[in-house]
Amino acid sequence: MKYINFILFVLLIAASSCGDKTDLSQFPITNNGGGPNLGDVVYVQQYPTWNQFNQPEAVLVGREPLVYVCDTKNNKLVQLDLSGVQIGELAIRNPVALAQDYNYDLLVIGDSVLQSNDTISVLYRIQLVPVQGFLSNATLLPLLGSDYPTPLTSRRRKFTGVSVFSNNTYLVTRIGPDNTSSLDPDNAILDIVGITSVTSVTPLSGFQTTGNGIYSIDMMSAITTMNNSTIDFIITRNSTGFGFKVEWFVYDNLKGTYNPKFLPDENVNILNKQLDTPVGICIDPNQNVYVVDNTKDSLFKYSSTGDLKSESFGGYGTGENQLNAPQGVSFFNKVLYIADTGNNRIVRYKLSTDIY
Numbered sequence: 001m002k003y004i005n006f007i008l009f010v011l012l013i014a015a016s017s018c019g020d021k022t023d024l025s026q027f028p029i030t031n032n033g034g035g036p037n038l039g040d041v042v043y044v045q046q047y048p049t050w051n052q053f054n055q056p057e058a059v060l061v062g063r064e065p066l067v068y069v070c071d072t073k074n075n076k077l078v079q080l081d082l083s084g085v086q087i088g089e090l091a092i093r094n095p096v097a098l099a100q101d102y103n104y105d106l107l108v109i110g111d112s113v114l115q116s117n118d119t120i121s122v123l124y125r126i127q128l129v130p131v132q133g134f135l136s137n138a139t140l141l142p143l144l145g146s147d148y149p150t151p152l153t154s155r156r157r158k159f160t161g162v163s164v165f166s167n168n169t170y171l172v173t174r175i176g177p178d179n180t181s182s183l184d185p186d187n188a189i190l191d192i193v194g195i196t197s198v199t200s201v202t203p204l205s206g207f208q209t210t211g212n213g214i215y216s217i218d219m220m221s222a223i224t225t226m227n228n229s230t231i232d233f234i235i236t237r238n239s240t241g242f243g244f245k246v247e248w249f250v251y252d253n254l255k256g257t258y259n260p261k262f263l264p265d266e267n268v269n270i271l272n273k274q275l276d277t278p279v280g281i282c283i284d285p286n287q288n289v290y291v292v293d294n295t296k297d298s299l300f301k302y303s304s305t306g307d308l309k310s311e312s313f314g315g316y317g318t319g320e321n322q323l324n325a326p327q328g329v330s331f332f333n334k335v336l337y338i339a340d341t342g343n344n345r346i347v348r349y350k351l352s353t354d355i356y
Helices: 001-019
Strands: 043-050 058-061 067-071 076-081 088-091 097-100 106-113 119-126 141-146 158-166 170-175 188-193 200-204 220-225 233-237 245-250 258-262 278-283 290-292 298-302 329-332 337-338 345-351
Touching: 058 097, 058 337, 067 097, 067 337, 106 141, 106 158, 119 158, 170 220, 233 278, 245 290, 290 329, 290 337
Parallel strands: 058 329, 097 158, 158 220, 220 278, 278 329
Antiparallel strands: 043 345, 058 067, 067 076, 076 088, 097 106, 106 119, 119 141, 158 170, 170 188, 188 200, 220 233, 233 245, 245 258, 278 290, 290 298, 329 337, 337 345
16 A cells, blocks of 8 residues: 555656765764763664665665665665665666656666676666656666767766756766866766756866866765755765865856865865765755765764764774765655665664654
């Protein structure tokens, strides 16, 4: 019965919308191993954990809402309800990132092997409404390969992240080793338009393709857009050594350019807190920013003003509030979902103030 209700729900809405491990001393999450201190605002792990995956690299709570997991080493995308019961799955080679547009279509980055035996990244679309929301009945539609010429082409390029604006255009982060060309470097943020086929691909301008400056898009690992926005976005960079690893860009309508929301001289945590390899990012309705770092085995939470929140947590392991090389994160209805990649599971957390 709940699945019938889900079908009706989807159809009605669609019709209407056609390095080092973390030093835990900086995060007061436990009282000498005895649980949260009285009065602390902390994330509390929810049970059971979802353990049926093989190195999942991304998790997303969709707009239905249902949960989607890139079950990466099992080469499939998995669909679950909010209690963790599997509803469906679809075979995709090495899925690593996903998003959902405002028509309930899924956008997934996976791999494809060409006749030349080159492996390229491919952006796929999965239309759920025509199949009443059931992923197992859907078709995988290839939209764009990472070797797409813009105007040059290279099979060494890879897609790393995807996110959607409220007008259903979408951004894809692309990386690669050749950034000597001023005409078409490998590192790019692609602004893409098109549903069943791509009608335009435009690399965003004004960014530095190498280095570690505040405009750098070198070594991009993930991207997220703002809820109900058509312009602003945040990227993560897993560059080695010093660098601005989380960059929030806002659009200047007068100049027609993207500029950093925070500047280095403002001394905000989101820029100055030295992460190692941040690889997953999301925001909540209050524009708090959540970043998972798979070297520090940790979740970092920042406010909309760029301040590091004390309820950040982590540390290597399989125990309470511990992670192992996490790579994906999603937020829905006061619950935080993390793709705990090295532990082959999805873990969920609630703030202690939200538990009742």
